[in-house]
Amino acid sequence: MTRGSSWRWWVASFVYWTLSGLAAASEAHSVGGGAWSDVLRTSLVAHGLWAPLTLVVIQLGLRFPFERSHLVPRLVLHAVGALLASVARAAAIYALDPWIGWYAQRPDFWDVLEHSLLYNPFTYFTVLGVANALYYAEQVRLREGQLARAQLHVLKAQLHPHFLFNTLHSISALVHRNPDGSERMIARLSDLLRSTLDAATREEVPLREELRSLQLYLDIQGVRFADRLTVHRDIDPDTLGAHVPHFLLQPLVENAIQHGIAPGSEPGTVTLVARREGSELRLEVRDDGLGLKSPPEALTRSGGGKGLWLTRERLTQLYGRDHRLELRDAEGGGTEVLLALPFRAETSA
Numbered sequence: 001m002t003r004g005s006s007w008r009w010w011v012a013s014f015v016y017w018t019l020s021g022l023a024a025a026s027e028a029h030s031v032g033g034g035a036w037s038d039v040l041r042t043s044l045v046a047h048g049l050w051a052p053l054t055l056v057v058i059q060l061g062l063r064f065p066f067e068r069s070h071l072v073p074r075l076v077l078h079a080v081g082a083l084l085a086s087v088a089r090a091a092a093i094y095a096l097d098p099w100i101g102w103y104a105q106r107p108d109f110w111d112v113l114e115h116s117l118l119y120n121p122f123t124y125f126t127v128l129g130v131a132n133a134l135y136y137a138e139q140v141r142l143r144e145g146q147l148a149r150a151q152l153h154v155l156k157a158q159l160h161p162h163f164l165f166n167t168l169h170s171i172s173a174l175v176h177r178n179p180d181g182s183e184r185m186i187a188r189l190s191d192l193l194r195s196t197l198d199a200a201t202r203e204e205v206p207l208r209e210e211l212r213s214l215q216l217y218l219d220i221q222g223v224r225f226a227d228r229l230t231v232h233r234d235i236d237p238d239t240l241g242a243h244v245p246h247f248l249l250q251p252l253v254e255n256a257i258q259h260g261i262a263p264g265s266e267p268g269t270v271t272l273v274a275r276r277e278g279s280e281l282r283l284e285v286r287d288d289g290l291g292l293k294s295p296p297e298a299l300t301r302s303g304g305g306k307g308l309w310l311t312r313e314r315l316t317q318l319y320g321r322d323h324r325l326e327l328r329d330a331e332g333g334g335t336e337v338l339l340a341l342p343f344r345a346e347t348s349a
Contacts, residue, residue: 006055013054021047038101045100049092053085054127061131062303078128082121090116167220181223188223192216203318206343207274207281208240214249214272222258229261230269242281243344245314251307252337260289260335268334281343288334292327308337315341323338 018215025043029036066074090113097106171185192213218231253270261268273284308327315323322342330336 009055009058011049013051014048017047017051017054018044021045040308042100042102045096046102047092048165049089050056050123053089053124057081057085057124057127058131062115062135065132065135078125081128081313082124083117085124086116086120087113087150089120104189167217171220179221185220185223188216188219193218202246204243205246206240206243207235207244210244210246211235211240212246214253217250217253225257225261228267232269232271234271234273234275236275239276239281239343241345242274242276242341244281244283244341245318247316248311248339249283251311252339255307255337256287256289256335260287260291261289263290276343277340279343281339282339283339283341284336286330286334286336288330288332291329291334313338 021044022040024047025036027042028034028039028043032039060078064070064074064077080293090109093102093116094109094112097103167185167189171182171189174255175182221229250274253272256270261270268287268289271284273282273286275282312325315325319342324338324340326338328338
C-alpha cells in the first residue's frame with residue numbers, strides 16, 4: 001500500500017463498513033424491533049471499529065502474504081494478528097459501551113473478550129484473504145510486465161544484427177571501389193552504434209532523438225548511393241517531442257532504400273513525414289522506387305520483410321491495438337508505410 005493510495009483504502013474501508021453497519025442495523029430493526037436510532041448507532045459504531053483494523057490487516061497481508069516457502073511462520077504471525085485484533089476490538093467495545101449502549105447491563109471485560117475471540121478472527125482472515133488476492137494479482141501484473149519487456153528486448157535485439165549485417169554488406173561493396181567512402185561509412189557506423197547503445201535500455205525516445213539516429217544511418221547510405229539518393233523531410237515541429245519506439249524509423253527507411261531505390265538505376269527519393277492528428281502521431285516513410293512486387297495484402301500477411309515484421313511485432317507489444325501499420329503502393333509510384341501511434345509528448349523537467 002503506497003502513500004498515494006492510502007487515502008483510497010481509507011475511503012474504501014470506511015464506505016464498506018458503513019454499508020455493512022447499515023445493513024446490519026436494518027436487519028436488527030426488522031427482526032428485533034428495536035428503536036431505529038439505537039440499532040443504527042450501535043451497529044454503525046460496531047462495524048466502524050473494523051475500518052482502521054482493516055487497513056492494518058491489508059498492510060500486514062501485503063507485507064507478509066501466504067507463500068509456500070514461509071507458510072508456517074506466516075500462519076503463526078497472522079494468528080497472533082487475529083488475536084491482537086480481537087483483543088483491541090474487545091477493549092474498544094468495553095470502553096465505549098457506556099456511551100454507545102451495546103449491552104443493557106455492562107458485562108465483565110472477559111465476557112466481551114470471549115465473544116470477540118469467537119467472531120473477530122474470522123473477519124480478520126476474511127480481510128487477509130482480500131489482501132492476499134491483491135498481492136497475487138499485483139505479482140501477476142508484474143510478471144506480465146516483465147515478460148512483455150523481455151519480449152520487446154528480444155525483438156529489438158533482433159533488429160540490431162539485421163541492420164548491422166546489411167550495413168557491413170554495403171561497406172564491403174565499397175572497400176575496393178571507394179576506400180575513402182568506406183572509411184566514412186565505418187566512422188558513421190561507429191557513431192550510430194554508440195547512439196544505439198546509449199538508448200539500449202529505453203523502449204521509447206523523443207522523435208527528435210530518433211531522427212538524429214536515423215540521420216547517421218542516412219549518412220552511411222549517402223556514401224553508398226552518392227547522388228542517387230535524396231531524402232526529403234516533412235516534419236511538423238510539434239511532433240519532435242512525441243515518444244516513439246527507439247529504432248523505429250531505421251528499418252522502415254532501410255526497406256525503402258533496399259527494395260525501392262537500390263534495385264533500380266535511376267535516382268530516387270525517400271520522404272519522411274511526421275504530423276499530429278488529434279490524439280495520434282502519424283508517421284510516413286515513402287519512396288518513389290519500384291513499388292510493391294506483391295499485392296499489399298500478401299506483404300502485410302507475411303510481414304513485408306524481416307525488419308518490417310519485427311517492427312510490427314514491437315508495436316503490438318508496446319501499444320496493443322492502439323496503433324496502425326499499413327504497407328501499400330504510393331500514389332504516383334513507389335511504396336509507402338503509414339504508422340499511427342498514440343501521441344505522448346515528453347514532459348518538461
